[in-house]
Amino acid sequence: xKPNPQRLAPLALPVAAAVLLYVAPNYAxxxxxxxxxxxxxxxxxxxxxxxxxxxxxxxxxxxxxGVGGYIGGLLMANSMASPYAAVLAGGLGSALLALGMxxxxxxxxxxxxxxATLSINEAVFVxxxxxxxxxSAPGFTIPIADYLPLQVYYVMAxxxxxxxxxxxxxxxxxxxxxxxxxxxxxKTASSIGVNAAFYKTVALVIxxxxxxxxxxxxxxxxxxxxxxxxxxVRVTLNSISMVMLGGLRTVVGPIIGGTLLYGxxxxxxxxxxxxxxxxxxxxxxxxxxxxxxxxVGASRxxxxxxxxxxxxxxxxxxxxxxxxxx
Amino acid sequence: MLxxxxxxxxxxxxxxxxxxxxxxxxxLFNIISGMLKPDRGKVLFGGRNITGKAPHKISRMGIxxxxxIPQPFPxxxxxxxxxxxxxxxxxxxxxxxxxxxxxxxxxxGLGGKKMHEPARRLTGGEKxxxxxxxxxxxxxxxxxxxxxxxxxxxxxxxxxxxxxxKLSKEFGLTLVWTxxxxxxxxxxxxxxxxxxxxxxxxxxxxxxxxxxxxxxEAYFGGTSA
Numbered sequence: 001x002k003p004n005p006q007r008l009a010p011l012a013l014p015v016a017a018a019v020l021l022y023v024a025p026n027y028a029x030x031x032x033x034x035x036x037x038x039x040x041x042x043x044x045x046x047x048x049x050x051x052x053x054x055x056x057x058x059x060x061x062x063x064x065x066g067v068g069g070y071i072g073g074l075l076m077a078n079s080m081a082s083p084y085a086a087v088l089a090g091g092l093g094s095a096l097l098a099l100g101m102x103x104x105x106x107x108x109x110x111x112x113x114x115x116a117t118l119s120i121n122e123a124v125f126v127x128x129x130x131x132x133x134x135x136s137a138p139g140f141t142i143p144i145a146d147y148l149p150l151q152v153y154y155v156m157a158x159x160x161x162x163x164x165x166x167x168x169x170x171x172x173x174x175x176x177x178x179x180x181x182x183x184x185x186x187k188t189a190s191s192i193g194v195n196a197a198f199y200k201t202v203a204l205v206i207x208x209x210x211x212x213x214x215x216x217x218x219x220x221x222x223x224x225x226x227x228x229x230x231x232x233v234r235v236t237l238n239s240i241s242m243v244m245l246g247g248l249r250t251v252v253g254p255i256i257g258g259t260l261l262y263g264x265x266x267x268x269x270x271x272x273x274x275x276x277x278x279x280x281x282x283x284x285x286x287x288x289x290x291x292x293x294x295x296v297g298a299s300r301x302x303x304x305x306x307x308x309x310x311x312x313x314x315x316x317x318x319x320x321x322x323x324x325x326x
Numbered sequence: 327m328l329x330x331x332x333x334x335x336x337x338x339x340x341x342x343x344x345x346x347x348x349x350x351x352x353x354l355f356n357i358i359s360g361m362l363k364p365d366r367g368k369v370l371f372g373g374r375n376i377t378g379k380a381p382h383k384i385s386r387m388g389i390x391x392x393x394x395i396p397q398p399f400p401x402x403x404x405x406x407x408x409x410x411x412x413x414x415x416x417x418x419x420x421x422x423x424x425x426x427x428x429x430x431x432x433x434x435g436l437g438g439k440k441m442h443e444p445a446r447r448l449t450g451g452e453k454x455x456x457x458x459x460x461x462x463x464x465x466x467x468x469x470x471x472x473x474x475x476x477x478x479x480x481x482x483x484x485x486x487x488x489x490x491x492k493l494s495k496e497f498g499l500t501l502v503w504t505x506x507x508x509x510x511x512x513x514x515x516x517x518x519x520x521x522x523x524x525x526x527x528x529x530x531x532x533x534x535x536x537x538x539x540x541x542x543e544a545y546f547g548g549t550s551a
Contacts, residue, residue: 177409177410178414181399181402185397185400187397188397188399190360190380190381191361192410192411192463192464193382193464194414
């Protein structure tokens with residue numbers, strides 16, 4: 001049977017991404033830069049899974065990252081599990097935390113939800129900062145024998161691919177419709193049979209799982225953890241900036257936002273060490289003002305407008321829209 | 327606040343629920359649809375006690391509602407609004423209502439190109455139709471219509487009345503309709519329940535209720551010509 005090129009087309013992007021991830025260390029002078037970018041992509045995408053889809057901004061997103069890091073770090077430091085199992089435990093631990101967090105918070109709306117999650121972030125930081133068993137404020141180091149940077153990098157790449165694929169399926173399923181309904185009109189969503197609390201909880205748990213994996217992987221690579229870095233609210237703020245820059249609620253947005261923001265930030269840091277944050281801030285404000293729906297949203301609008309113009313000029317007045325997320 | 331509100335509905339019946347502002351009509355709808363939990367009392371649907379159940383559970387049992395101020399999913403198209411509703415209805419669908427979301431849109435006069443328009447771009451009257459279309463998308467057995475005719479033109483109001491009758495007669499749907507546009511409601515419904523200060527003050531055929539002294543006093547503060 002002759003292969004149909006149209007049916008194979010959707011596979012082109014994942015295959016290209018897999019090849020790119022495989023060869024990236026050869027062109028990036030090592031695994032460090034691609035690892036960090038992938039780590040940020042997972043953080044931004046997992047933030048997008050909850051905040052983008054439900055419209056609730058989780059200012060405590062870094063808590064999942066930090067707790068995942070601590071669980072993974074403790075297991076690795078005490079040789080209680082292989083690094084792979086420790087990373088998985090970090091993700092599962094954060095997912096469990098997200099489940100607990102969802103009980104009080106998913107019943108809150110708007111600013112109340114945002115404030116509650118920010119408060120949880122502060123509370124968790126204070127707990128870890130004073131908890132001697134987990135190293136308190138100074139944190140602890142992880143002596144990892146036979147550490148192979150390429151090994152950590154490929155695990156990170158697999159996690160990033162799984163994270164993006166999960167977001168893809170979340171937006172293209174009944175789950176995605178439920179999330180759209182909740183975000184646009186929660187009361188109406190309940191009136192048509194959508195269990196809003198359940199869907200929000202599931203989204204938060206999946207978001208927490210991937211952020212926890214990112215945290216544990218970061219600790220595997222850095223081999224050090226302390227509360228100041230693990231629960232730094234700037235991690236959440238960066239995730240928000242990346243998602244806003246790339247495109248909220250889109251699958252590809254956090255990939256573009258994460259790569260650009262970290263890549264540009266890193267370049268500016270090396271080029272203008274004293275000015276880079278100011279320049280980066282100006283760039284972000286400029287892009288968000290020019291493209292409030294992010295790079296993907298702006299591109300989608302551009303191509304939709306072009307298609308409608310073309311259809312109208314061909315005499316087809318249909319203005320059907322494609323709501324599918326990129 | 328509601329107290330001493332007791333009435334039943336026959337399958338396929340159209341019941342009018344009227345009363346002055348603040349009588350408790352929307353509160354009653356909120357209680358039936360699970361958006362408010364009553365302190366006391368019971369709501370029975372098809373012999374099942376549904377009191378205090380979550381709105382999504384009640385919807386899945388076959389009770390749909392519209393809102394006084396239309397609340398569509400604004401970024402979805404008309405068709406996507408109805409399709410979303412049909413996705414989450416599990417236990418409904420016993421009636422003769424169409425199952426195809428596009429057919430439901432057509433039934434409500436929202437077919438053709440209108441189906442593909444985002445809900446936020448619809449006129450007030452079209453949004454009211456979409457409220458009903460979305461509710462029908464859940465394949466309900468009982469439909470609660472909250473001021474469906476308010477703000478509609480004369481022609482639209484006539485159409486609304488015909489549509490409500492059609493839903494009952496052709497598709498076997500049971501309807502409870504609250505309305506301030508009294509003339510159209512009285513022409514359409516078979517029975518009326520009158521609420522005042524949260525209590526039922528009259529119940530019966532429309533022609534009997536309009537002559538009820540208690541109802542006249544509730545509406546006009548005294549007798550009427």
